[in-house]
Each structure stands twice: as structure tokens, then as C-alpha cells.
Amino acid sequence: MSKTSCKILPVIIGIIFILAIIFFFDIYSSQIGFRVQADERSVSDIHERGRLKNEMPEIKFGKSITNLKSKFSKSDKLACSVSSILDTNVFNQTTEFTLNKEKNILTYKKENYPIKMVNITENLFDIKIKKKKNLLGLRSFYLLEISALYTEDDIYSTLAILSTNVFYKMLINELAKKEELTYLRTNLVKLKHRHKLSLCVLQEDIDKLMLENNNKREGIIFKNYYPLKVLQDKKSPKTEKQKLLLEKLHTNFLTGKIAAYKIFDIKKFTKYHNIMEKLANQYNDFLSYINPHEFYLYFNPITGLIEPIGFSIVESKETPKNIIDIFSNITPKDLKRKKDSSLIPGWFDIKEINPYFKKDFKGFEFIKEISRKNIIKIKSGTWNIANDLIIPQNNIVIADKGTKLNLINNAKIISFSPIRFKGNQDSPIIIDSKDSSGGILILNTDKKSLLQHVTFKNLANPKISGWEQKGAITFYESDVDIKNCNFIGNKNGDDYLNIFGSNFSIIDSKFQNTFADAFDADFSKGIIKNTIFQAIRNDAIDTSASDIKISNIIINKAADKAISIGERSNIKLKNITIENSNIGIAGKDLSIVKAKNIKIINCEIGVTAFQKKAEHGPAKIYLEKLITKNLSTDYLLEKDSELFINKHKQKVNAKKLRKKLY
Numbered sequence: 001m002s003k004t005s006c007k008i009l010p011v012i013i014g015i016i017f018i019l020a021i022i023f024f025f026d027i028y029s030s031q032i033g034f035r036v037q038a039d040e041r042s043v044s045d046i047h048e049r050g051r052l053k054n055e056m057p058e059i060k061f062g063k064s065i066t067n068l069k070s071k072f073s074k075s076d077k078l079a080c081s082v083s084s085i086l087d088t089n090v091f092n093q094t095t096e097f098t099l100n101k102e103k104n105i106l107t108y109k110k111e112n113y114p115i116k117m118v119n120i121t122e123n124l125f126d127i128k129i130k131k132k133k134n135l136l137g138l139r140s141f142y143l144l145e146i147s148a149l150y151t152e153d154d155i156y157s158t159l160a161i162l163s164t165n166v167f168y169k170m171l172i173n174e175l176a177k178k179e180e181l182t183y184l185r186t187n188l189v190k191l192k193h194r195h196k197l198s199l200c201v202l203q204e205d206i207d208k209l210m211l212e213n214n215n216k217r218e219g220i221i222f223k224n225y226y227p228l229k230v231l232q233d234k235k236s237p238k239t240e241k242q243k244l245l246l247e248k249l250h251t252n253f254l255t256g257k258i259a260a261y262k263i264f265d266i267k268k269f270t271k272y273h274n275i276m277e278k279l280a281n282q283y284n285d286f287l288s289y290i291n292p293h294e295f296y297l298y299f300n301p302i303t304g305l306i307e308p309i310g311f312s313i314v315e316s317k318e319t320p321k322n323i324i325d326i327f328s329n330i331t332p333k334d335l336k337r338k339k340d341s342s343l344i345p346g347w348f349d350i351k352e353i354n355p356y357f358k359k360d361f362k363g364f365e366f367i368k369e370i371s372r373k374n375i376i377k378i379k380s381g382t383w384n385i386a387n388d389l390i391i392p393q394n395n396i397v398i399a400d401k402g403t404k405l406n407l408i409n410n411a412k413i414i415s416f417s418p419i420r421f422k423g424n425q426d427s428p429i430i431i432d433s434k435d436s437s438g439g440i441l442i443l444n445t446d447k448k449s450l451l452q453h454v455t456f457k458n459l460a461n462p463k464i465s466g467w468e469q470k471g472a473i474t475f476y477e478s479d480v481d482i483k484n485c486n487f488i489g490n491k492n493g494d495d496y497l498n499i500f501g502s503n504f505s506i507i508d509s510k511f512q513n514t515f516a517d518a519f520d521a522d523f524s525k526g527i528i529k530n531t532i533f534q535a536i537r538n539d540a541i542d543t544s545a546s547d548i549k550i551s552n553i554i555i556n557k558a559a560d561k562a563i564s565i566g567e568r569s570n571i572k573l574k575n576i577t578i579e580n581s582n583i584g585i586a587g588k589d590l591s592i593v594k595a596k597n598i599k600i601i602n603c604e605i606g607v608t609a610f611q612k613k614a615e616h617g618p619a620k621i622y623l624e625k626l627i628t629k630n631l632s633t634d635y636l637l638e639k640d641s642e643l644f645i646n647k648h649k650q651k652v653n654a655k656k657l658r659k660k661l662y
Contacts, residue, residue: 407438
């Protein structure tokens with residue numbers, strides 16, 4: 001044998017040996033259902049491992065979670081959601097907390113957070129962040145300790161003891177998120193305490209911040225019991241009115257006076273029911289651990305309908321006899337009413353709340369119904385509306401040039417269908433309220449609305465006892481294009497125009513002499529262009545969690561902020577002129593503002609950047625080609641927020657701006 005052969009032979013033997021190890025390891029790993037991955041550790045990995053752990057016979061996970069992929073058809077939307085969840089890394093190795101119980105300090109990424117901690121059970125902690133701080137965008141959350149985690153290599157074996165109950169609740173919340181239902185942020189984290197490393201389930205509390213995360217307005221949250229159990233401890237005039245209305249509706253529903261589809265959001269409950277039903281069909285033990293009726297509910301203050309909320313990991317102490325079986329009261333007829341034109345919330349049926357209510361639009365002489373085209377036409381002319389005009393879904397509402405509507409006697413236009421009001425420059429459509437009592441609400445439309453050459457005058461925010469809108473005109477989850485419109489002199493409400501959860505455009509329009517804010521965008525995306533704001537008694541433009549491009553705007557005499565940008569908004573400004581206002585541009589609460597060609601003249605404060613709400617964080621503002629004149633203060637900048645003017649970073653010069661400016 002040659003020397004070369006002698007050298008090669010050991011190499012060949014080594015390669016064969018390594019391949020053999022890989023081959024047998026592959027067989028072994030497939031037998032125990034455990035996939036080795038460097039970075040991705042999915043829910044299916046966790047439970048496939050845990051299900052077959054012989055040393056934990058008390059844990060019964062039913063059928064393998066991975067069977068969900070083959071169980072549901074590819075066309076099933078839920079199947080796509082489940083597959084997405086199973087392929088998602090739910091364990092983030094960088095999320096690690098250190099707890100000092102003696103000092104009530106929780107440390108994350110070398111930053112200390114003062115906390116108030118209550119032991120609900122031996123391994124469940126209720127944690128609240130103090131001193132107006134937030135941790136990962138949370139101020140109140142639960143930590144459920146699963147087990148001790150002695151080494152990094154023990155992650156999979158310790159995850160195996162994650163209880164079936166908790167896992168199912170985590171899965172329900174993930175599926176709810178995929179189906180665009182209200183859910184609770186839930187994740188796995190590591191916790192160090194006294195040199196011990198533990199694995200925990202972290203879940204946010206059910207509170208106002210949870211609603212904001214789900215793009216919801218603050219409203220009543222309650223448990224699915226009778227009598228109602230409301231979660232909010234702090235009382236406010238608005239929530240107290242909502243509670244009284246909710247109690248009346250709830251009682252009327254239970255006594256059969258109101259049908260289920262008039263108090264519950266049937267579309268959302270149908271999705272929720274499908275999640276529960278399919279999980280129950282997939283897992284034999286699902287209903288042994290989860291009561292599908294024992295969930296939290298949210299009373300949406302805009303739609304006036306009740307929506308489901310995902311499951312909490314905190315076990316309820318209530319007796320099951322108090323739980324209401326909602327689904328037994330929602331009949332197949334109710335589910336079909338999702339497409340029924342008579343779908344109107346239940347609060348309109350209560351005569352003592354709204355004695356002027358007409359059950360449909362057919363009693364109005366100026367309404368013409370074109371059934372074959374699903375068109376509801378408002379005839380040309382001048383019309384007084386003294387009763388609520390309610391337009392059901394699956395229609396298009398149109399009005400021609402020159403039409404004049406006068407909303408009096410607290411009358412409201414409430415439409416579940418898009419509106420197409422098209423006037424022209426010589427003959428605009430005018431919607432007025434001579435007694436300053438009428439308002440407009442467009443909600444949950446499936447097509448875009450259009451307002452063109454429409455003038456709104458003297459309107460007020462719609463309200464009934466316990467139900468009240470912020471804006472005199474509100475578009476809720478209803479896209480809209482607004483062109484050449486005037487919004488003049490509203491008499492009540494926080495906003496003249498409020499757009500919530502919608503795509504929009506406002507072009508060549510004007511806001512003038514408003515009662516408070518002129519325009520407010522919440523959780524929306526759009527553009528504002530070539531528009532004038534004049535004599536605004538509060539903010540001209542106010543945004544929350546929105547993405548908006550604003551260009552060619554003139555703002556004159558805004559009593560508070562010309563442009564107020566808050567709560568994770570992403571705003572681009574270009575060619576903006578602000579004059580004779582209190583504050584030019586205010587950025588706050590994790591918002592990012594990029595602005596170019598800005599003029600701020602004769603104002604008290606030019607620019608501010610700060611953190612207003614503890615659950616959010618600092619703001620960033622980038623200004624290029626800024627021109628200022630006659631400002632009392634050029635800018636106010638808090639620590640941690642950032643302000644760049646012409647690419648030069650400005651120095652911090654202010655503290656506690658929230659107290660000074662609000």
C-alpha cells in the first residue's frame with residue numbers, strides 16, 4: 001500500500017463514521033419528533049417533544065399539533081393561520097429578565113424597572129411597572145413560572161411541561177391575532193432570580209393599553225357572566241354611561257327583547273366560534289381544559305356591539321353557573337344576518353334612549369331606493385332631517401349636486417354603507433345643522449366613500465345616552481376620499497372630522513372655526529394635501545398610531561398645536577406653513593416625524609419632542625429647510641427624545657413637558 005493510500009484511508013473512514021452518526025441521529029430525532037434548529041423553536045417543536053416525554057405522563061397534549069397542517073384544507077383560512085403560527089419562533093432568546101424581589105426591581109437589558117408585584121399563586125405573578133415607565137410597551141402584565149431552567153440546553157425539556165391549559169390559551173390568542181380579533185400579547189421569556197433561571201409565560205393585562213394594541217378605542221371590558229362583571233376599577237363619566245347602556249342592552253338580550261345580532265358583533269363571534277370549534281374537533285381534550293364561553297368581552301363604544309377577547313392565562317375564580325352560553329343564543333339565522341340589510345345595533349331599538357328612531361330609511365320622503373342596483377339616493381332639494389337616518393349595509397348612498405340637508409333635533413346620519421356625495425364648485429352639497437345638534441357616522445363599510453364639493457356646517461358629535469362619538473363626522477373602519485370639501489364651525493365634540501382605522505385622502509379642502517380639534521386620525525393611513533386650517537380652537541391635525549403624508553398645508557391660528565403627532569405615528573411633512581399658533585409641531589410617544597420645507601411664524605413654541613404617555617417612549621423629529629420667525633421658544637426637547645434641525649442634533653433643554661403642555 002502506498003503512502004498516499006495510507007494517508008487517505010483514515011480520512012475516508014472518518015467521513016464514513018461521521019455520516020453514520022448523522023444517519024442514526026436523523027432516525028432517532030425523527031422517532032422522538034424533535035427537530036434540531038439553531039434559531040427557530042416553534043410551538044410544534046415544543047409540544048412534539050413534550051407529548052412523548054415518558055417522565056411526564058400527566059401532560060396530555062392530544063394529537064400532534066403538526067397534524068393541524070394536514071387536518072385542515074389549504075383553502076381554509078384558519079389552516080393558514082395555524083401553519084403560520086407553527087412556523088413562527090415563539091421563544092425569543094434575547095428576552096430575559098432579572099428579578100430582585102427584595103428591592104422590587106425587574107431588570108431588562110441592564111435597565112432597572114421599579115415594580116409592584118403580587119403573588120396570585122405560588123408561580124403566578126401580577127406585575128405593574130411603577131414611576132410611569134413601561135417594559136416592552138407594557139405597564140401591567142402577568143408572569144407564569146413554568147419551571148426551573150438550569151442550562152440553555154434544557155430549554156426544550158422544560159418547555160415540555162408547559163401545561164395543556166396554558167398552551168391552548170396561547171394558541172387561541174395567536175389564532176385570534178391572525179383572524180384580526182382582539183387578542184392578548186403572550187410570549188415565553190426567561191427569568192433570573194437568586195441565581196436560578198426559570199422559564200415563564202408573559203401575558204399582558206386586560207386593560208386600556210391592550211385595547212390600543214388592538215387598534216381599539218377605550219371601552220368597557222367585562223367578563224361573560226350574569227350579572228355583568230366590569231373590569232375597569234377607575235370610574236369616568238364616559239365609561240359609567242357606557243356601563244349603564246351595556247347593562248340595559250345585556251338584560252334586554254337575556255330576556256329576549258333584543259336579538260343576538262343586534263348586541264353582538266356577529267362577524268367577529270363567527271370567527272371566534274370557528275376557532276373554538278376546529279380546535280375542539282382537532283384535540284380530544286380541548287374542551288376538558290378550555291370552556292369556550294369563559295372569555296372576556298369588549299363593548300365597542302363606536303359600533304355599540306360586543307366583541308370577544310382572547311383567553312387570559314389567569315384562572316377565573318367565578319362559578320361556572322354564572323357563565324352565559326352566548327353561542328346557544330346566536331342562531332344560524334343570526335349568522336346569516338351578517339349579509340342582511342336589517343343589521344342595526346340594538347341600542348337603536350330602545351325607545352326610551354332614542355324616541356325619534358325610525359327602523360329604516362323608507363319613511364323619509366326624500367329617499368329613493370333603487371333595489372336592483374343597491375342604491376339609496378337622496379333626492380335633490382332642501383330637506384330637514386329631524387329623525388335618525390339609518391342606512392343598512394350592502395348599499396351605496398348617493399346625493400347629487402345642490403342637495404341641502406339640515407340635521408335638527410339631535411338627528412344623525414348613520415350609515416353602514418359607503419356614501420358618494422358629489423357636488424361641484426357652483427352647486428356644492430351642503431350638510432348643515434341649524435340647531436347645532438346633528439352629526440354623521442359612517443362605519444364598517446366594505447367599499448370606499450367619496451365626498452366631493454361638500455360643505456359641512458354647525459355639526460355636533462352624535463350621541464345617545466351612554467353612546468357618544470368623538471367627531472362630528474366619523475369614519476370608522478371605512479375608507480374615504482375627500483376632495484374640495486369645507487368643514488365649518490362645528491359646535492361640539494373633540495374633533496370635527498375623526499377617521500379611525502381607515503385609509504383616506506383629504507385634498508384641496510378647508511377646516512375653519514372648529515370647536516376643538518379640526519382633524520384627528522387614529523390607527524389610519526392616508527394623505528392630506530393642499531388644505532387650509534383656519535381659526536382652530538385646539539389642534540389642527542392630531543394623529544395617533546397613524547401613517548400620513550402631509551404636504552402643501554397652511555395652518556393659521558391653531559389655539560394649541562398646529563400638528564400634534566403621537567403614539568407611534570409615522571408622519572412625513574413637506575411644504576408646511578404654520579402661523580399665529582401656540583405650538584408648531586409636537587412629536588411624542590415613539591412617533592417619527594420627517595419634515596422638509598417648513599415655515600413656523602409668530603408662534604409661542606416652534607417644535608417639541610417628548611414622551612407624554614408612560615406606556616410609550618420618546619419621539620424623533622427630523623427637520624430640513626426649517627424657517628422660523630418671531631418664536632417665543634424655538635424648541636423644547638426632553639431627554640431621550642431626538643430633534644435634528646438641518647441635520648444638526650439639538651441639545652436637551654426641557655423636563656416634564658407633559659405637565660407644562662397639557
